[in-house]
Amino acid sequence: MGRSFYFLIIVTIMLSCNGQKKMAANQDAPNEEKMILVDQNNYSGADSTETMVITNVKALKSFYSRINRTRKPGLPVPEIDFSKSTVVVLCSSDENYVGTEGLSVLNETDTEIVLGMEKTKKNETDTSPSSANGQVSPFFVYKMPLTEKKVSFEPIK
Numbered sequence: 001m002g003r004s005f006y007f008l009i010i011v012t013i014m015l016s017c018n019g020q021k022k023m024a025a026n027q028d029a030p031n032e033e034k035m036i037l038v039d040q041n042n043y044s045g046a047d048s049t050e051t052m053v054i055t056n057v058k059a060l061k062s063f064y065s066r067i068n069r070t071r072k073p074g075l076p077v078p079e080i081d082f083s084k085s086t087v088v089v090l091c092s093s094d095e096n097y098v099g100t101e102g103l104s105v106l107n108e109t110d111t112e113i114v115l116g117m118e119k120t121k122k123n124e125t126d127t128s129p130s131s132a133n134g135q136v137s138p139f140f141v142y143k144m145p146l147t148e149k150k151v152s153f154e155p156i157k
Helices: 002-032 057-070
Strands: 036-041 050-054 085-091 104-108 112-116 139-145 150-153
Touching: 050 057, 085 150
Parallel strands: 112 150
Antiparallel strands: 036 139, 050 085, 085 139, 104 112
16 A cells, blocks of 8 residues: 555656646747847948848848948857748837837738837937937847748837
8 A cells, every 4th residue: 555655646746747847848839939139239320210031141141241331340140040030120210119129029910920119209308328329220130930921010109
């Protein structure tokens, strides 16, 4: 009787630990779909607001070479595995955006993903430390999982 009781306790502990691992794996799955901020800076050199979807290393290096023309030393190009990820770049010259983690999926259909970021109002005064540095044209580089869907950008108003 004593051995069967210990055996029952050990089996119960093993099953409960296994259930916790499965729950943790399920909770991590949605996080893989999120957009991850890879890089940001206060100066992109862009003349107008533009967004880019970058799907290869050559295009990413081209973007960083454009940014690094007036920088010494230049910003390093992030290491991205383009077999698993896509890069979305937002360069802003005439719009200011709230926060740095704000790019998110606004709408997703079978053929398109619409991304957006909350804008500040033109008449709001920004008292953040970044505005004291003379924020000219910030850029944000996000990494997201590779998709065959069309990626478009729409500001939140």
